[in-house]
Amino acid sequence: MKNLNLPSVSKKNIAIQITNSAERAIRQGHPWLFENGITQQSHQGKTGDLAVIFDKKRKFLGIGLYDPSSMIRVRILRVLKPATIGQPFFEEKLNAANQRRAPLRDATPKTTGYRLLNGENDGMPGIIIDRYAETAVIKLYTPAWVPHLRDVVGALESISPAKRVVLRLSGSFNKNPKGFNHTTEKEKSISSKPSYKKSNQIKPSGFGLYDGMILVGEKLNAPIIFRENGLKFEVDPIHGQKTGFFLDQRDNRARVEALAKGKRVLNVFSYTGGFSIYAARGGAKEVVSLDASQPAIDAAKRNFSLNFENTNRHKGVVGDAFEIMSQMKKQNHFFDMVIIDPPSFAHNKSQIDGALRAYKKLTRLGVSILAPKGVLVQASCSSRVDTELFFDTVHLAARQAGRPLIEIERSSHALDHPIGYPEGEYLKCLFADVR
Numbered sequence: 001m002k003n004l005n006l007p008s009v010s011k012k013n014i015a016i017q018i019t020n021s022a023e024r025a026i027r028q029g030h031p032w033l034f035e036n037g038i039t040q041q042s043h044q045g046k047t048g049d050l051a052v053i054f055d056k057k058r059k060f061l062g063i064g065l066y067d068p069s070s071m072i073r074v075r076i077l078r079v080l081k082p083a084t085i086g087q088p089f090f091e092e093k094l095n096a097a098n099q100r101r102a103p104l105r106d107a108t109p110k111t112t113g114y115r116l117l118n119g120e121n122d123g124m125p126g127i128i129i130d131r132y133a134e135t136a137v138i139k140l141y142t143p144a145w146v147p148h149l150r151d152v153v154g155a156l157e158s159i160s161p162a163k164r165v166v167l168r169l170s171g172s173f174n175k176n177p178k179g180f181n182h183t184t185e186k187e188k189s190i191s192s193k194p195s196y197k198k199s200n201q202i203k204p205s206g207f208g209l210y211d212g213m214i215l216v217g218e219k220l221n222a223p224i225i226f227r228e229n230g231l232k233f234e235v236d237p238i239h240g241q242k243t244g245f246f247l248d249q250r251d252n253r254a255r256v257e258a259l260a261k262g263k264r265v266l267n268v269f270s271y272t273g274g275f276s277i278y279a280a281r282g283g284a285k286e287v288v289s290l291d292a293s294q295p296a297i298d299a300a301k302r303n304f305s306l307n308f309e310n311t312n313r314h315k316g317v318v319g320d321a322f323e324i325m326s327q328m329k330k331q332n333h334f335f336d337m338v339i340i341d342p343p344s345f346a347h348n349k350s351q352i353d354g355a356l357r358a359y360k361k362l363t364r365l366g367v368s369i370l371a372p373k374g375v376l377v378q379a380s381c382s383s384r385v386d387t388e389l390f391f392d393t394v395h396l397a398a399r400q401a402g403r404p405l406i407e408i409e410r411s412s413h414a415l416d417h418p419i420g421y422p423e424g425e426y427l428k429c430l431f432a433d434v435r
């Protein structure tokens with residue numbers, strides 16, 4: 001790993017006492033201790049220090065990473081049994097996560113892009129590790145991981161060695177007052193724009209770390225090519241959204257492939273064309289990728305040519321999903337399959353109603369451009385939106401549009417996105433025929 005002057009963890013752990021309801025949640029395996037669950041604390045402590053949580057009887061309840069900048073004050077690494085937090089502990093977690101993914105790695109056709117570590121759901125709250133062929137991408141959702149980064153990289157090197165390790169930092173780094181720089185308004189507006197590539201500007205985030213930095217190995221001069229169920233995809237782990245690709249939709253893409261034969265397919269919110277390429281391999285007659293981001297559509301086209309010699313079947317459209325689908329409806333432009341996989345519309349409770357309205361509108365538009373017996377595939381990646389409510393909303397909207405749905409399948413997460421706590425369940429996808 002690069003020579004970095006990372007902060008160290010204080011020798012003295014923070015001792016914390018908590019409310020009854022917080023204790024109940026932790027005993028039930030919830031990985032977060034919120035700020036308002038704390039009743040007493042031995043001392044202030046630094047970001048990333050170890051916090052030891054005690055129960056009512058002053059017995060050890062759990063240990064985790066302390067983050068004074070977040071409402072999630074402690075991210076819990078271990079409950080009931082004390083543990084020494086360091087490289088061997090992270091190796092143990094990574095090893096379990098790595099073994100869980102073995103069926104995926106061993107399957108044919110080949111898959112070399114997968115989520116190796118799914119944060120909270122693999123017992124490591126606030127950190128994700130994705131593999132794209134020989135490159136690993138570590139994404140931190142809290143600066144509390146910074147003092148432990150060297151140990152994490154060490155654990156990764158011993159359990160799932162990669163030629164290159166890229167670091168990605170979530171937006172919360174810029175909100176952190178301690179030791180990390182603040183983002184300017186301009187930078188915020190750049191990074192909140194839907195895009196494949198974010199601004200080229202590199203944002204320093206303290207301790208010499210920045211989003212997109214290479215921690216181990218060679219600089220990246222071109223996108224990485226990895227395989228998913230044998231198909232080739234390019235990914236830019238430095239500038240791409242999340243860690244560069246939406247690995248969570250792998251199984252749903254395979255379901256699309258199985259249903260696509262002979263169909264005219266519209267992939268709405270296509271990003272770099274994941275669903276489009278699978279539909280094409282499944283024998284789709286025509287595939288349209290629609291996304292607001294030009295670089296994403298450019299990448300979708302490159303992904304198409306990586307897999308198929310003849311690219312005439314694929315068309316990329318850059319524009320707003322709502323507007324373009326309305327136009328298609330006016331022009332009687334029909335499809336046999338419409339896939340709608342939008343970004344998360346609800347980042348907090350207050351946005352849930354707005355999200356449901358948006359899903360409804362998308363369903364109405366989607367079914368309005370579906371030919372008789374067409375297939376609607378609609379997904380939600382917002383954990384705030386309840387699963388049943390999402391499915392009910394889609395059904396209701398389709399019924400109101402005069403195109404009631406007959407379900408083919410409801411699906412959720414792929415094997416490399418295990419669900420370990422309620423908020424960990426976010427992805428839901430409906431496959432249905434219109435009557």
Ligand code: SAH
Pocket residue numbers: 194195196245246249268269270271272273274275290291292293296319320321322341342343
């Ligand atoms: N289905 C994709 C992932 C979608 S991510 C996959 O399987 O890989 C969400 C995408 O929606 C992003 O690419 C973003 O650019 C796009 N987007 C966001 N708002 C949009 C809008 N109003 N119209 C069209 N695309 C939009």
